[in-house]
Amino acid sequence: MLRSQANWKFTYNELDGDTRFNQDLDLSPLTGRLLFQRGIFTKDQADKFLNPSLEDLHAPALLHDIEKASQKVRQAIDNGEKILVYGDYDADGVSSTAVMLEALRELGADCSYYIPNRFTEGYGPNEQAFREAKDNGFQLIITVDNGIAAVHEAAIAKELGLDLIITDHHEVQEQLPDALAIVHPKCSTEYPFQELAGVGVAFKFAQYLLGYLPEHLLDLVVIGTIADLVPLIDENRVLASYGLKSISQTKRPGIKALKAACNIEGSITEDDIGFLIGPRINAVGRLQDANMAVDLLLTENPEEAEDLASFVQQLNQERQKIVADIAKEAEALVEAGDTGENVIVAAKEGWNEGVLGIVASKLVRKYDRPAIVLSINTAKQQAKGSARSIEAFDLFKNCMEIRDTFTHFGGHAQAAGMTLPIENVEVLRERLNRIAGERLSPEDYKQVLTIDSTIVIDELSLDIIKEIGSLAPFGMGNPKPLFHLNSEPAEIRQIGSQKNHLKFVFQHKQKQLDGVAFGLGDLYAKIASRSALEVVGELQINEWNGKQKLQIMIKDMAVNTWQLFDYRGSRHLGKQIPAELFHESLAISFQKADAQQQRLPAEISPVLFQKGEVEQWRQEGFDSIILLDLPDKIEELEYLIHHLQPRNIFACFYESSGQYMEVIPSREDFKWFYAMVLKRKYFKMDNEIEKLAAYKGWKTEKIKFISQVFFELDFVKIEDGVLTPHSNPSKKDLTEAYTYQKKQNRLKIEKLLYYSSYNELKAWFNQHMVQSGSPKEEVSYGL
Incomplete structure (x- = not known):
């Protein structure tokens, strides 16, 4: 099994x-x-699902505050006000920024963009950036893919006299920011679909501003929609379907250069976005300022596009190495037991904050546990990082229950980001592990x-x-x-x-x-x-x-059934069976246990079969047994199999004495030997056995066997190595001799267990297994 x-x-x-x-x-x-x-x-x-249509997109007017936001943007353009698009440093945020900028430029706006530095500013709006925007003459700020949690920053904007429009898709928290307008599907009771990506919300706002459906922006929309892992249903399915067609035929120099760097030719698939294009755009913001990624998407200069794409490629390779190094260190902490049993909370000084989400994902895949990976900054006395989760553990919901642990927190059910004081790292570890311990069963930790x-x-x-x-x-x-x-x-x-x-x-x-x-x-x-x-x-x-x-x-x-592994006669089990399986299995010998040692890895010690030990072996839960040699009594093996019920049997029957292939001498052989002894009156076992073996073409073991049978039947006597016949022996059958019986039994066992075919041997084992349950009821499915 x-x-x-x-x-x-x-x-x-x-x-x-x-x-x-x-x-x-x-x-x-x-x-x-x-x-x-x-x-x-x-x-x-079915027809709508199989044939997505742009006509199935919902009307942007159904989004709350979109008319108010649109009026403000048009007013700002008419008045020549400077507009700042405030984006984010991931693929969704970068593509959202590009979409909003293109729409505003098409409307003739005096606009620019700002993406905070992940390392010095963190995610979302911040007071200093707003103050600098005011100093630089901006009068309207439009956030894309962020802002729904910016309560303080919205208050600062109002204090500074800045108009603030928030477009976002992240989870709504307890208090909404006091902004001029909030365009957010989850704040819009009339909007039919709440799972748009940040770029999807930006696209809907762009559509409303422009007054038509801007299909030329779909090659940007598809990047954030797929990279941000929003559900590809309803509107997202339409945007992704048309976006993949659009990006496959795009004329944008930046995207064409990026495709070339990824070795993508022909039609682009969702996997190309998710595993090649998205990670490269993300790599820019993970290691440095994300402005380069926006510039790459928007540039109209092919030479600039190639230079930017080449640099993005280098950053991605650097990102991969950094991830591998941090993951190795984080795994060492997990293996040392320093991160928590139910939820991994790994923290260390010097880790690059930009890649911690990827590291967390690796830990989740390897250990089937929710994982939080934090970089400790002793100068600021804070820890900052990312989290990823398993299906059964809602990160956002559970972390919001201990919101007081964090300085900043936000995200989704399966992914989140946070900042917290250093002294709260252990508090977070203890509280989350307790919550998970109370709410999750062992099966919840397995991938579904x-x-x-x-x-x-x-x-x-x-x-x-x-x-x-x-x-x-x-x-x-x-x-x-x-x-x-x-x-x-x-x-x-x-x-x-x-x-x-x-x-x-x-x-x-x-x-x-x-x-x-x-x-x-x-x-x-x-x-x-x-x-x-x-x-x-x-x-x-x-x-x-x-x-x-x-x-x-x-x-x-x-x-889903027990398995038979056939290694009969093998002399080198240590080479054929991995050491891991030896450690997981019970190696059993029916003969002297140490006689098998030369066939096994040095650190493996087989146990000698003892009937009284079987119950203890069963309680220890050995799934697999390795049968090193043949039993003297078939009943011993029957008892072992019936009571232990192993899921895997490794049949490794072998004897170094080389007795296999030997048969019981025929009655004619017995007759000839006895007649020879009667005629000669004696037979010297020590001196003459080799000569007789050569003369008859027999093995010496055969002669010894015949002699022992005659001795046990009292047909001959053996003294000082000389065999002499009895003058008047009683009449007995050969089968009455113990040695003959033992040999017969041995041959039956060999025929049954050693010379049988694979199917015959498995059928015999099946007779002694207790069959229970159907395949779908077996614990191997974890159901």
Whole structure:
């Protein structure tokens, strides 16, 4: 058995595919089921989802305060007032800034932008920046992707005589800022959709200001919408769909140069934004002033664009190294037990504040715990950092319960940023760990994989995979579908220079499905041949040299029945079985335990089978046993298997004496030997056994065995190494001799356990296993 690493959440049933629109839209039952699970139940809903239209965007006028904000902007333009767009340093904030600037410039505004420095100013509006804006002649400030928590700064703006318009999408806190206008979906009771990204809100405001839908800005909108991980449903799906088309054909020199730096050619996907373009834009603000990123998006000069893109690329590479170094140090703190058991709170002086969110994400993935990573500044006596969470732990809600711990705090359910006094770091660690300990169960800490459907290889085709692709763009709220497959792999092998990935071939009849599991190479030794493997993954088409093949990208796997690993006769178990498995398993010898030591890693000491120890082994919870040699009595093994119920059995039966392949001498052999002894009247065991062995072509062990059987039956006597016959022995059958019986029993055990086929051996073990539960009830799913 191989336990899954995540909780598998089966969310479907057989009726899910029974939708009315399958035939109307010419969809496969599988695609119909996927739409059903996304809350799409009618033909109209399905048609809108599969064919996003700009006409489905909601009217910007429904946003609260947008008319008041628009009037102020037009008034400022008419009066020649200077307008400052106050942005943020991440990809959403940068793209929001670019969108708002383009719209204002198109309207003829005297405008500029300001993005605070992450390290010296932090996130969002700050008093000093507002005062400098006033000194520089600005009369109107428009925030994009920030400002909803700027209560103090809004008061400062009013005091300074600055007009303040806030456009934001972050969680609304207890008190709203006293601004001239707040354009925010979550402050707009009439607006139908509350999950726009910051750039989405900026786009809606730009649309209202311009009086038409500015499609030329969609190549900017898509960057923040996808990079900020907002749900790709409703309006966001429309903006992302059209935005991907727009950015694929963009004429902007900056985006074209950025695509070249990412080696992106042709159509851009959501993955290209999320894993290539977004991180590079983010890298600028993580390491220095983010102005360069805005300039890159807005420049009209191709040469400047190439220079900026090249520098952004260098910053991204530097960012990757910094992240790796800090992550290594943070992991060391976790391993040392210095960060908390339920929620990781890692803090250290000198860590770069700009990358702590990425480090927190790495810790969450590695340890399946919410993680807060803080950089300590002793000069300011404060700690500042970022947090990421697991699905079961709402960071925003839980941290707001201990809001007094922080100087500044803001974010979402799964991501947040905060500043706090140094002395509160331990307070934060203690309070959050207590809250998590009270509210989370052990299963909550495991990643959840929501499975959309169980697939059968025969039902798959390239056309169906392409049809599933029509559900893109995928992201939050519309994740890539995950599929469950139960199949015995025809082939498993490790791939990669470090053997850290797995490649599978699944086959049924004439159809083949390849499988790739990145980062799961260490599971190779934990999957027995001919095991029915259950995998969860994403279906895709792999194209190589013009040939297309079906492929499943495996996220997790499990073997939901006990497994038999066949290492019978192996002399080098230490090389074939990883040391990790030896440490997780109970190595058992039925013979003298230390006789097996030469086959095992030096630090492994096998235990000698004793019936009275089995209950203790069971209580210690050993999932796996390594059977090093054959028992003298089959009943011993039967008892062990029946009571221990191991999930994995490593059959490593081997004996150094080399008695395998020997059979019991025939009755003709016994007759010949006895006749020879009667004729000669004696047989010298020490002097003549080698000559007889050579003459008959027998092994010396065979002669010794025959002699011992005759001795036990009292047909001969042996004194001082000389065998002589009895003159008048009683009539007895060969099977009455203990040695003969022992040999017979031994051969039966060898035939059963050593010479049997894999299937025969597994069938025998199955007879002594207590079968319980069906596959979906097994604890390996964590359900």
